[in-house]
Amino acid sequence: MPEQLIWGMEVFLNGLMSGVLYALVALGFVLIFKASGIFNFAQGVLALFAAMTLVGIMDGQVPFSNLINAVFGTEIYSFGWHVPALAAILLTMVVMVALAWAVNYFIFRHLVGQEPIILFMATIGLAYFLEGFGDIMWGADIKNLDVGLPQGINATIDEVTYNIFGYGFFIDNLDLWATAVAALLVIALVIFAQYSKHGRAMRAVADDHQAALSVGVSLNFIWVMVWSLAGFVALVAGIMWGTKSGVQFSLSLIALKALPVLMLGGFTSIPGAIVGGLIIGVGEKLFEFSVGPMVGGATENWFAYVLALIFLVFRPQGLFGEKIIERV
Amino acid sequence: MKDMDAEGYTTEDGRKIGGVLMEMRNITLRFGGVVAIEDISFDIREGEIRAIIGPNGAGKSSMLNVISGFYNPQEGEVWYKGAKRPQMKPYQVAQQGIARTFQNIALFEGMSVLDNVMTGRIRQMSAGLFAQALWKGRAEAEETANRAVVEKVIDFLEIQHIRKTPVGRLPYGLKKRVELARALAAEPSILLLDEPMAGMNVEEKEDMSRFILDVNDEFGTTIALIEHDMGVVMDLSDRVVVMDYGKKIGDGSPDEVRKNQAVIDAYLGVAHD
Numbered sequence: 138m139p140e141q142l143i144w145g146m147e148v149f150l151n152g153l154m155s156g157v158l159y160a161l162v163a164l165g166f167v168l169i170f171k172a173s174g175i176f177n178f179a180q181g182v183l184a185l186f187a188a189m190t191l192v193g194i195m196d197g198q199v200p201f202s203n204l205i206n207a208v209f210g211t212e213i214y215s216f217g218w219h220v221p222a223l224a225a226i227l228l229t230m231v232v233m234v235a236l237a238w239a240v241n242y243f244i245f246r247h248l249v250g251q252e253p254i255i256l257f258m259a260t261i262g263l264a265y266f267l268e269g270f271g272d273i274m275w276g277a278d279i280k281n282l283d284v285g286l287p288q289g290i291n292a293t294i295d296e297v298t299y300n301i302f303g304y305g306f307f308i309d310n311l312d313l314w315a316t317a318v319a320a321l322l323v324i325a326l327v328i329f330a331q332y333s334k335h336g337r338a339m340r341a342v343a344d345d346h347q348a349a350l351s352v353g354v355s356l357n358f359i360w361v362m363v364w365s366l367a368g369f370v371a372l373v374a375g376i377m378w379g380t381k382s383g384v385q386f387s388l389s390l391i392a393l394k395a396l397p398v399l400m401l402g403g404f405t406s407i408p409g410a411i412v413g414g415l416i417i418g419v420g421e422k423l424f425e426f427s428v429g430p431m432v433g434g435a436t437e438n439w440f441a442y443v444l445a446l447i448f449l450v451f452r453p454q455g456l457f458g459e460k461i462i463e464r465v
Numbered sequence: 466m467k468d469m470d471a472e473g474y475t476t477e478d479g480r481k482i483g484g485v486l487m488e489m490r491n492i493t494l495r496f497g498g499v500v501a502i503e504d505i506s507f508d509i510r511e512g513e514i515r516a517i518i519g520p521n522g523a524g525k526s527s528m529l530n531v532i533s534g535f536y537n538p539q540e541g542e543v544w545y546k547g548a549k550r551p552q553m554k555p556y557q558v559a560q561q562g563i564a565r566t567f568q569n570i571a572l573f574e575g576m577s578v579l580d581n582v583m584t585g586r587i588r589q590m591s592a593g594l595f596a597q598a599l600w601k602g603r604a605e606a607e608e609t610a611n612r613a614v615v616e617k618v619i620d621f622l623e624i625q626h627i628r629k630t631p632v633g634r635l636p637y638g639l640k641k642r643v644e645l646a647r648a649l650a651a652e653p654s655i656l657l658l659d660e661p662m663a664g665m666n667v668e669e670k671e672d673m674s675r676f677i678l679d680v681n682d683e684f685g686t687t688i689a690l691i692e693h694d695m696g697v698v699m700d701l702s703d704r705v706v707v708m709d710y711g712k713k714i715g716d717g718s719p720d721e722v723r724k725n726q727a728v729i730d731a732y733l734g735v736a737h738d
Contacts, residue, residue, distance in 0.1 A: 334590040340575075345573055355554070
């Protein structure tokens with residue numbers, strides 16, 4: 138087998154893995170957009186905030202320590218304890234639910250029935266607020282996140298592929314884990330949405346507010362629930378990205394990569410977010426591998442957006458999105 | 466009125482009507498300076514078909530929205546099952562067993578007919594996700610019971626043939642029927658119908674009338690409906706409230722209402738001489 142093809146396969150696999158992470162962020166977007174029609178610009182910051190909180194809790198950091206020290210002239214930075222990863226993840230989840238409640242209580246409860254653009258602007262405001270709030274709460278330094286996920290080259294895949302092709306593939310263990318977790322998450326979400334009481338209520342709210350009220354569904358409860366779910370997805374995405382490249386501000390920028398994913402997959406489809414993420418992940422890696430060298434590289438920066446642009450022209454509703462037809 | 470007392474009364478076709486299920490006491494509803502409903506009182510009795518009629522803009526829909534909790538009146542009290550109802554959100558009213566349909570149809574367009582009707586059962590679904598995971602047997606039994614009710618309703622309203630069809634593709638008349646099915650699936654104590662015949666042709670109106678009568682007969686459901694087609698209402702209902710410009714101008718059996726001078730004036734106009 139020619140070398141180029143083998144390398145291509147390796148690139149393909151790695152693309153799939155990074156696509157999973159895009160898909161995770163896109164998933165959070167889809168959840169909120171489906172249930173409330175809000176395009177949540179803050180989803181990326183939500184992931185950043187979740188990861189920061191997780192690190193802060195694990196390391197026993199005192200929240201707002203810089204602020205407290207500046208005001209009271211004290212020198213406290215740490216509680217001096219270390220919380221085990223699983224407990225810290227649960228605690229972070231509690232924080233994310235509280236955040237979901239606060240977001241609904243202080244912002245979106247008051248904006249019911251407003252234009253989508255106003256809701257969108259509100260999420261931009263939320264994104265900047267949350268970014269600053271996270272910085273004040275936990276500090277702006279780049280943090281190391283290690284919840285005990287295995288990292289580094291997967292020896293089994295390396296060995297098996299070496300025996301077959303005479304060339305060992307480099308697949309990161311962390312990527313494998315991310316894929317497994319993402320798959321579980323999606324299956325759980327789909328089962329939840331299709332078969333549970335609250336999942337049904339969520340779909341009802343997504344479809345028609347008035348009708349949902351008339352069958353006894355509380356809109357506020359569902360919105361808090363959806364924001365909590367999005368917070369949970371953000372936490373998972375935050376853990377994966379944070380472990381990979383450290384918890385830092387650039388984490389919130391992956392939200393921008395989720396935009397082309399959504400344009401590909403459609404804004405209202407959970408499977409669409411997954412497939413869209415995988416296509417973008419594989420597409421940009423393969424493109425960089427095959428065309429990149431001819432144009433001087435760095436195609437990963439723009440490939441996703443160009444692909445999304447092409448989709449906007451030929452299939453604006455995305456691969457799985459609902460086609461909106463207005464009857465005249 | 467026919468032997469009206471606290472115990473109820475017997476209709477002309479021999480149906481037994483029970484005691485007061487819901488009572489509106491001196492309801493006044495304003496939107497800014499506009500008075501939509503002015504000091505209106507009436508009751509709804511168990512097992513009856515109660516109609517609220519009146520010309521356009523009389524405040525009928527506002528009244529229905531007060532009953533279903535979409536509007537909160539500035540003055541007056543709503544009594545339900547012998548107790549004064551505190552101010553409530555629409556979903557809380559729905560959870561109390563008051564189901565409704567809408568004049569402009571509010572269905573879940575993206576879902577199938579079956580799923581739509583199934584959402585009517587949300588009130589009766591007790592198990593949350595974790596409970597469902599833990600007590601799989603109980604959750605399954607509950608799901609089966611809910612499905613049984615839904616299937617019965619679908620059967621009853623003769624919409625079996627479209628049960629898998631997405632609601633968005635259905636014609637108007639069928640959508641109205643699906644909406645009725647969803648409300649009925651909740652096994653409501655009171656079923657509120659907001660202009661169930663609006664925009665229908667004669668044939669569809671006859672079908673809908675038959676379904677309303679059958680529902681009342683078969684399930685004993687108390688029904689309160691709004692309609693401005695006088696003919697239909699007179700045939701359907703046991704007692705009629707007539708509204709005009711937010712005021713109550715008549716209340717009684719269809720025959721009594723038909724003879725009421727104020728009602729005739731409201732519908733035909735008064736000669737100014």
